[in-house]
Amino acid sequence: MKIVENAGTMMLMPAAPGTCPICATKHDPNMPHNRDSLYYQVRFQMENGRGPTWLDAMEHCSDIVKEMWTEALKEHGINLDKEKAPTEAATSDVSAHSNNQVKNTSDSKSCQDALNNI
Numbered sequence: 234m235k236i237v238e239n240a241g242t243m244m245l246m247p248a249a250p251g252t253c254p255i256c257a258t259k260h261d262p263n264m265p266h267n268r269d270s271l272y273y274q275v276r277f278q279m280e281n282g283r284g285p286t287w288l289d290a291m292e293h294c295s296d297i298v299k300e301m302w303t304e305a306l307k308e309h310g311i312n313l314d315k316e317k318a319p320t321e322a323a324t325s326d327v328s329a330h331s332n333n334q335v336k337n338t339s340d341s342k343s344c345q346d347a348l349n350n351i
């Protein structure tokens with residue numbers, strides 16, 4: 234008798250022949266996976282414990298392809314900057330904030346200089 238391993242673990246059927254084994258969608262291997270593919274979403278969730286973002290879908294692509302897709306998605310109202318990990322976004326926010334402070338400081342200094350010249 235064959236013992237069933239992984240009983241209770243969710244299993245996925247292999248993707249249909251001729252389609253991408255990762256997202257089960259027919260696409261050029263150099264192009265991003267279909268993030269909206271249910272197959273991809275379930276598979277990614279099983280492997281990573283979270284749903285995929287477009288950044289995950291184009292992880293394997295060249296920088297040029299990533300750039301093209303980032304622009305194309307932006308035209309569809311999808312801003313990939315918002316899909317970055319929260320910690321990354323927080324870090325960039327902090328640096329933007331401190332840049333503003335530096336700018337404000339130099340602005341107020343030039344303001345002081347202008348006042349001194351009166």
Ligand SMILES: [Zn+2]
Nearest residue numbers: 253255256266
């Ligand atoms: Zn794919």
